[in-house]
Amino acid sequence: MNVEKNISQLTRSLPAGCRLVAVSKTHGVDKIMAAYNAGQRIFGENRVQEMVEKQPQLPADIDWHLIGHLQRNKVKYIADFVALIHSVDSIKLLQEINRQGERVSRVIPCLIQVHIAREETKFGFSAEEIPTVITSEEIAGFRFVEIRGLMGMATLTDDTDQIRREFRGLRELFDRVKTMKTPPNVRFTELSMGMSSDYQIAIEEGSTLVRIGSAIFGERS
Numbered sequence: 001m002n003v004e005k006n007i008s009q010l011t012r013s014l015p016a017g018c019r020l021v022a023v024s025k026t027h028g029v030d031k032i033m034a035a036y037n038a039g040q041r042i043f044g045e046n047r048v049q050e051m052v053e054k055q056p057q058l059p060a061d062i063d064w065h066l067i068g069h070l071q072r073n074k075v076k077y078i079a080d081f082v083a084l085i086h087s088v089d090s091i092k093l094l095q096e097i098n099r100q101g102e103r104v105s106r107v108i109p110c111l112i113q114v115h116i117a118r119e120e121t122k123f124g125f126s127a128e129e130i131p132t133v134i135t136s137e138e139i140a141g142f143r144f145v146e147i148r149g150l151m152g153m154a155t156l157t158d159d160t161d162q163i164r165r166e167f168r169g170l171r172e173l174f175d176r177v178k179t180m181k182t183p184p185n186v187r188f189t190e191l192s193m194g195m196s197s198d199y200q201i202a203i204e205e206g207s208t209l210v211r212i213g214s215a216i217f218g219e220r221s
């Protein structure tokens with residue numbers, strides 16, 4: 001894998017308004033530095049411990065995005081540096097992010113994870129409940145959280161029509177929320193969808209953040 005070449009090819013292929021999150025989970029700091037030297041500044045990790053270990057070893061101008069399931073008792077370890085949490089899947093988690101944001105005097109940018117895939121999963125809100133959640137008084141009261149948009153993962157399938165339908169549904173939900181009257185800490189600008197296998201479809205359906213790992217760094221062991 002030529003990480004530098006992959007980064008520059010991918011970056012050049014993205015349309016204006018879509019940014020690359022280089023998913024560096026399981027890969028070492030040497031590979032992250034190779035991507036950094038090719039100009040990449042946003043890196044995604046799915047485990048808190050791994051992100052916390054890597055962050056101090058790498059340049060300070062990296063934006064660290066947490067993309068995997070986040071346990072409430074781990075928010076405190078990332079609150080003072082995380083640039084975006086993609087995977088908010090409960091109000092209780094948001095409450096803790098708000099608490100930790102207050103502790104470190106930072107407004108923490110978050111995306112709400114929406115369950116769009118056919119597969120059963122414990123994580124994410126259903127599309128139907130998003131309008132109620134986004135406009136709730138409880139969320140409006142979270143002064144140290146800013147909701148920037150939505151994140152979703154499509155079904156793992158070869159059926160590209162199915163994947164497209166799921167991404168399109170998320171995009172329509174995103175557009176619908178943007179037309180709604182929402183609290184000041186809800187500012188919808190980001191739609192996080194697309195991974196190595198399906199990012200081209202996600203881009204066609206309006207993704208603003210693609211989360212790509214193996215197509216940059218190679219297969220994970």
Ligand SMILES: *Cc1c(COP(=O)(O)O)cnc(C)c1O
Nearest residue numbers: 023046067195196211212213214
């Ligand atoms: C691992 C992961 C990715 C990247 O997956 P690739 O197939 O390696 O591109 C994207 N999003 C999430 C939430 C992940 O956990």
